[in-house]
Amino acid sequence: MKTYAELAPSPRTILTPGPVEVDPRVLRAMSMPILGQFDPEFTALMNDTMGMLRQLFRTNNEWAYPIDGTSRSGLEAALVSLIEPGDKVLVPIYGRFGYLLQEIAERCGAVLVTLEQQWGSVFDPEEVIAAIRKERPDIVAIVHGETSTGRIQPLADIGRACRELDVLLVVDAVATIGGVPVETDAWQLDVVVGGAQKCLSVPSGMAPITYNARAEQKLLKRKRVERGLRTTSTPSSTSDPLFAPIRSNYFDLSQLQDYWSPLRLNHHTEMTSMLYALREGVRIILAEGLEARFARHRLQEQALMAGLEAMGLSLYGDPASKLTVVTCVNIPPGVDGESVRDMLLGKFGIEIASSFGPLKGRIWRIGTMGYSCSTKNVLHFLGAFEAVLVRHGVPVQAGAGVQAALDVY
Amino acid sequence: MKTYAELAPSPRTILTPGPVEVDPRVLRAMSMPILGQFDPEFTALMNDTMGMLRQLFRTNNEWAYPIDGTSRSGLEAALVSLIEPGDKVLVPIYGRFGYLLQEIAERCGAVLVTLEQQWGSVFDPEEVIAAIRKERPDIVAIVHGETSTGRIQPLADIGRACRELDVLLVVDAVATIGGVPVETDAWQLDVVVGGAQKCLSVPSGMAPITYNARAEQKLLKRKRVERGLRTTSTPSSTSDPLFAPIRSNYFDLSQLQDYWSPLRLNHHTEMTSMLYALREGVRIILAEGLEARFARHRLQEQALMAGLEAMGLSLYGDPASKLTVVTCVNIPPGVDGESVRDMLLGKFGIEIASSFGPLKGRIWRIGTMGYSCSTKNVLHFLGAFEAVLVRHGVPVQAGAGVQAALDVY
Numbered sequence: 001m002k003t004y005a006e007l008a009p010s011p012r013t014i015l016t017p018g019p020v021e022v023d024p025r026v027l028r029a030m031s032m033p034i035l036g037q038f039d040p041e042f043t044a045l046m047n048d049t050m051g052m053l054r055q056l057f058r059t060n061n062e063w064a065y066p067i068d069g070t071s072r073s074g075l076e077a078a079l080v081s082l083i084e085p086g087d088k089v090l091v092p093i094y095g096r097f098g099y100l101l102q103e104i105a106e107r108c109g110a111v112l113v114t115l116e117q118q119w120g121s122v123f124d125p126e127e128v129i130a131a132i133r134k135e136r137p138d139i140v141a142i143v144h145g146e147t148s149t150g151r152i153q154p155l156a157d158i159g160r161a162c163r164e165l166d167v168l169l170v171v172d173a174v175a176t177i178g179g180v181p182v183e184t185d186a187w188q189l190d191v192v193v194g195g196a197q198k199c200l201s202v203p204s205g206m207a208p209i210t211y212n213a214r215a216e217q218k219l220l221k222r223k224r225v226e227r228g229l230r231t232t233s234t235p236s237s238t239s240d241p242l243f244a245p246i247r248s249n250y251f252d253l254s255q256l257q258d259y260w261s262p263l264r265l266n267h268h269t270e271m272t273s274m275l276y277a278l279r280e281g282v283r284i285i286l287a288e289g290l291e292a293r294f295a296r297h298r299l300q301e302q303a304l305m306a307g308l309e310a311m312g313l314s315l316y317g318d319p320a321s322k323l324t325v326v327t328c329v330n331i332p333p334g335v336d337g338e339s340v341r342d343m344l345l346g347k348f349g350i351e352i353a354s355s356f357g358p359l360k361g362r363i364w365r366i367g368t369m370g371y372s373c374s375t376k377n378v379l380h381f382l383g384a385f386e387a388v389l390v391r392h393g394v395p396v397q398a399g400a401g402v403q404a405a406l407d408v409y
Numbered sequence: 410m411k412t413y414a415e416l417a418p419s420p421r422t423i424l425t426p427g428p429v430e431v432d433p434r435v436l437r438a439m440s441m442p443i444l445g446q447f448d449p450e451f452t453a454l455m456n457d458t459m460g461m462l463r464q465l466f467r468t469n470n471e472w473a474y475p476i477d478g479t480s481r482s483g484l485e486a487a488l489v490s491l492i493e494p495g496d497k498v499l500v501p502i503y504g505r506f507g508y509l510l511q512e513i514a515e516r517c518g519a520v521l522v523t524l525e526q527q528w529g530s531v532f533d534p535e536e537v538i539a540a541i542r543k544e545r546p547d548i549v550a551i552v553h554g555e556t557s558t559g560r561i562q563p564l565a566d567i568g569r570a571c572r573e574l575d576v577l578l579v580v581d582a583v584a585t586i587g588g589v590p591v592e593t594d595a596w597q598l599d600v601v602v603g604g605a606q607k608c609l610s611v612p613s614g615m616a617p618i619t620y621n622a623r624a625e626q627k628l629l630k631r632k633r634v635e636r637g638l639r640t641t642s643t644p645s646s647t648s649d650p651l652f653a654p655i656r657s658n659y660f661d662l663s664q665l666q667d668y669w670s671p672l673r674l675n676h677h678t679e680m681t682s683m684l685y686a687l688r689e690g691v692r693i694i695l696a697e698g699l700e701a702r703f704a705r706h707r708l709q710e711q712a713l714m715a716g717l718e719a720m721g722l723s724l725y726g727d728p729a730s731k732l733t734v735v736t737c738v739n740i741p742p743g744v745d746g747e748s749v750r751d752m753l754l755g756k757f758g759i760e761i762a763s764s765f766g767p768l769k770g771r772i773w774r775i776g777t778m779g780y781s782c783s784t785k786n787v788l789h790f791l792g793a794f795e796a797v798l799v800r801h802g803v804p805v806q807a808g809a810g811v812q813a814a815l816d817v818y
Contacts (some may be wrong), residue, residue: 004688069659070677072677247517247518249509268613269428271613271683277682
């Protein structure tokens with residue numbers, strides 16, 4: 001019978017758009033002994049986490065808590081809880097993760113309307129607003145930061161239009177939360193889903209979500225209390241019979257909010273160690289300060305871009321919509337992008353990303369997120385990248401990249 | 410603005426039916442630096458985990474991998490992937506978690522047939538088999554170990570009957586895997602879902618699952634490749650148009666198995682630290698040896714029961730169907746069960762569980778699972794329980810419980 005070796009992961013410099021390096025304080029939090037899910041010490045940690053997430057999302061929403069799953073679990077929880085089969089959902093798509101929203105919404109039984117924008121740019125908000133006025137969807141679902149193309153979509157105007165037209169706006173902020181501003185209340189976003197393993201620098205495993213009273217109102221119309229928990233004081237349903245029940249138990253936000261409320265109505269068994277990690281990760285972020293953190297991400301992006309351009313490389317996509325935390329580089333003609341990535345990982349312990357679909361083999365994607373977003377990492381990468389490109393026959397002036405980045409610092 | 414204290418969980422003796430104490434080696438594994446999800450070192454760890462899970466489930470199935478969520482995520486993944494809306498699903502219910510299977514199956518669009526057995530006992534397999542012959546369901550979903558009542562349902566005869574009648578059998582082994590025998594192949598179980606935070610002593614956050622070629626055949630008929638990943642070499646669908654597509658993206662086993670296969674078709678971002686924990690937890694279990702582990706759980710159960718009975722307490726439920734790893738105790742008349750639990754936790758740092766629905770306030774539930782299942786814990790608990798019961802006016806002979814347990818050891 002096969003035997004399995006001791007766990008001993010190699011040290012890595014992770015400069016992908018997620019998962020990224022985890023702060024050692026977060027790793028340490030996960031090594032703490034667990035508490036029972038209804039232990040008052042643990043429910044106090046759950047309440048702490050809700051309070052901190054409100055600050056992170058910049059919202060006064062009552063509901064801000066993690067979904068127990070990877071980032072896309074948060075997207076699915078939002079969509080399956082809000083979409084009744086037959087609801088019209090508008091998805092403006094400008095990269096791979098727009099297709100994911102489309103896919104999830106379709107599986108929830110939505111009638112889909114999509115807008116597509118050339119990859120590498122984003123929508124003029126007026127174009128989206130015109131489509132909302134024309135189609136009058138029940139829900140608009142849109143990506144804030146699209147890691148597949150390294151773009152960011154402005155949302156404030158779209159948020160205002162959705163509020164005026166009484167449309168629910170669901171935002172995928174998986175890549176942006178904690179790295180660039182996400183203004184839930186100021187931009188009038190009804191539901192925002194964040195990711196753990198990107199700018200929060202927490203391991204993949206939880207998806208923080210927030211939603212307002214407009215979204216909650218729809219949930220409550222569809223609510224049913226779980227069988228096996230029903231008593232005379234908690235009847236089976238508060239739902240309006242005109243509304244279809246939610247198609248998932250695991251992702252039912254109306255049940256989850258009862259679990260996260262003082263009611264503590266039993267649902268799943270909260271992921272103890274991941275909750276420790278998320279609480280510690282967000283605590284570190286708030287201690288750094290959101291504005292200081294955003295400034296750090298901008299500085300590292302500037303240094304990285306200066307270094308890459310000094311090496312004679314060109315950046316992919318429309319500069320006006322560049323996402324601070326993901327920098328996409330065109331692979332020079334004749335260069336095998338995967339061979340470059342393999343050598344970076346194998347010899348230098350540095351991981352960068354390839355891309356999806358139409359961009360596969362055409363660009364590299366470099367993430368500067370959270371704990372990975374540091375001067376040490378950017379300089380180490382630029383030096384290593386130069387060496388690897390030279391080995392792949394790309395004419396790069398020795399030292400130019402690192403020197404240009406140092407000039408920025 | 411509120412400030413948040415350093416994480417400092419109190420040490421606990423956790424004798425609930427989950428989550429239970431985590432082996433320090435598993436906690437240590439979670440504190441290791443992360444690897445990228447497509448780093449060859451990480452995919453090797455994923456493959457290790459699949460190999461170890463096959464041993465744990467005692468199966469030669471190709472597919473054995475974790476679902477990224479809590480235990481009920483594994484149940485929902487199995488059911489939403491296999492149930493087409495309109496499929497007939499038979500759920501024999503003998504406790505709370507049978508209702509959960511019913512609830513999830515209903516939300517998947519199944520036509521439900523349920524059998525109900527008095528709580529505290531289990532089904533005569535012949536009764537279930539007769540219902541299968543009569544109803545001819547597409548799927549039978551049943552709980553193996555019911556923690557709400559502390560019972561275990563024999564499955565071998567039901568497995569044989571389902572195979573003969575070409576019915577898919579889905580088993581909730583969340584509470585039993587790693588604590589008592591679960592014989593996937595020998596009992597002819599088509600899908601088995603385990604839990605992390607019970608007898609595996611891994612923190613909540615992953616649900617190991619295995620399924621055979623019979624289950625896979627149904628998945629493949631419903632398969633669609635995710636939008637945004639489709640290329641000419643991976644077309645959108647291999648599905649039979651007569652079969653309804655799977656209603657979830659996150660829980661789509663046909664996509665998940667592509668992610669866990671050498672194809673590594675991108676889906677979610679695997680939970681790195683939880684995968685480390687699961688791999689280490691199962692590695693420790695296989696090193697102990699499954700038979701030795703089952704014997705340890707039986708021994709501690711015997712000692713615990715002897716101690717409780719020597720204290721004059723009575724056990725709940727039919728002894729013939731008692732689940733080794735959960736012992737239910739009738740709360741003596743006039744005693745406030747929650748006050749006893751609060752004093753155990755507050756003064757002795759010991760957590761035991763209350764119960765659900767009709768048993769709420771009537772029984773305590775004591776788990777002896779995984780790392781929590783130790784002589785030290787059983788003896789500590791019996792001594793503390795005696796002291797707390799005396800303080801609650803229950804006449805208990807001093808020292809009797811601990812001495813009776815020592816006699817068993």
